[in-house]
Amino acid sequence: MVPVVELNDVAHVYITDREASLAVDHLQLTVSAGEFVSLVGPSGCGKTTILSIIAGLLTPSHGEVLVNGHKLSGPTPEVGYMLQQDYLFPWRTILNNALLGLELTGRITPESIAITSGLLEEMGLQGKENIYPQQLSGGMRQRVALVRTLATDPSLLLLDEPFSALDYQTKLQLEDLISRTLRERNKTAVLVTHDLSEAIAMSDRIILLGSNPGRIRRTFDVPRNIREVLPFHARDQEGFQDLFHEIWSAMELRSDQE
Numbered sequence: 001m002v003p004v005v006e007l008n009d010v011a012h013v014y015i016t017d018r019e020a021s022l023a024v025d026h027l028q029l030t031v032s033a034g035e036f037v038s039l040v041g042p043s044g045c046g047k048t049t050i051l052s053i054i055a056g057l058l059t060p061s062h063g064e065v066l067v068n069g070h071k072l073s074g075p076t077p078e079v080g081y082m083l084q085q086d087y088l089f090p091w092r093t094i095l096n097n098a099l100l101g102l103e104l105t106g107r108i109t110p111e112s113i114a115i116t117s118g119l120l121e122e123m124g125l126q127g128k129e130n131i132y133p134q135q136l137s138g139g140m141r142q143r144v145a146l147v148r149t150l151a152t153d154p155s156l157l158l159l160d161e162p163f164s165a166l167d168y169q170t171k172l173q174l175e176d177l178i179s180r181t182l183r184e185r186n187k188t189a190v191l192v193t194h195d196l197s198e199a200i201a202m203s204d205r206i207i208l209l210g211s212n213p214g215r216i217r218r219t220f221d222v223p224r225n226i227r228e229v230l231p232f233h234a235r236d237q238e239g240f241q242d243l244f245h246e247i248w249s250a251m252e253l254r255s256d257q258e
């Protein structure tokens, strides 16, 4: 089966007035359909750069990116991007915010509106369609952002720290909701997070990056018993703490000690 994402020897150099800096180098990465992969690593190792490249927002200086077997040359509806901030427009109602992606891609139809309303309901936002973002809590707003991302039916979702601005309880609830929603639809996802336990609880595979320049250092497969349950209960599964410590130790180890 064709992978949903393939990065072949991708590198990126940021060029500013003062310098050129190699942000990521020699990236080789394949993500299969239905897989949930997390990118973890120290600040500045290139996690956001990699997501921007996969989103088609940044053209890599070297190498190529394939999405569903096609070479990426810019943003595509096949890839949805969800960020830490929800970026809802305050002047649009919840439903109209959720419909934004469909509107921008010229796909507003009675059917797509009904599907989006159904998604809002699934996210516990029934009755909120005609109110405005400022009337919602942070967790609710992130759920609207998720609906907006899912409404265009992308095969791949890029999640850049989508829970980091939320309180702990809301974050755990949203992790379960997103995990269940993506699994039910067999969506593929790449998550960037600073929270290692979140990465283990949500993923099939964890990619540890090192910095200067950003490179893949190690990959960890999450055991089946952890993957099979939703994130909240995954944390209680046998082997969870062992994997946490294994990845943590690898993070602490400098790359020159490997």
Ligand SMILES: Nc1ncnc2c1ncn2[C@@H]1O[C@H](COP(=O)(O)OP(=O)(O)OP(=O)(O)O)[C@@H](O)[C@H]1O
Binding pocket: 014, 015, 016, 021, 023, 041, 042, 043, 044, 045, 046, 047, 048, 049, 050, 214
């Ligand atoms: N627009 C830019 N211009 C110049 N350098 C940049 C730019 N964006 C990122 N960088 C540099 O590229 C490197 C990777 O940055 P990136 O934001 O991808 O890392 P990150 O792992 O997502 O960091 P964090 O965990 O802090 O969010 C860093 O050294 C950063 O300073």
